Amino acid sequence: SQTIHQWPATLVQPVGSPLSLECTVEGTSNPNLYWYRQAAGRGLQLLFYSVGIGQISSEVPQNLSASRPQDRQFILSSKKLLLSDSGFYLCAWSVQGDLYTIYFGEGSWLTVV
């Protein structure tokens, strides 16, 4: 069966520090991969999606970037965190050909102080 893992689960970082959240999917090949964020009082917002290695699309302009160095690995990064980057970040995947039923990881709580 397929599983998705993301880490760290919680993170407290000072303003201006770098960020790296990592996500891996097991049990499937060539998945679509996504990073979502839920900020307080808002729904889940798509940040990035990837349909293959090295292929990243950004949905919103922001202080973050994403990379897909391997087929089942997705990384969310920032060089300098802002207070507004605080939130709940979720990695997700979907099967190629099924673009609408996506499966989420456990999420990572980021607090920028």
Place this chain on the structure above:
Amino acid sequence: DQQVKQNSPSLSVQEGRISILNCDYTNSMFDYFLWYKKYPAEGPTFLISISSIKDKNEDGRFTVFLNKSAKHLSLHIVPSQPGDSAVYFCAATLAFAGGTSYGKLTFGQGTILTVHP
């Protein structure tokens, strides 16, 4: 601009009764809708979906209704159980509009459902 809205932040229901969770959307191009359930400290899990060619889809205790003219969908849970207590998100996307939308789900803010024993 919030294209998908869940106007009730919370809902409290007695065990055994019906829970009705509502969702409104503004983009008439949306043609595929999903409900996700989220427990604390976990990622959301897919619950049920409906395409715009239908007005109802059932899966066990869960039924989703779609009213395209009103741009409104609802999730009915009958009978409600304490284990259903969670945050429920509705989501919408352009599934059949041509091209691919790559999981570009637009989510509502979520509704916290509490089912009391």
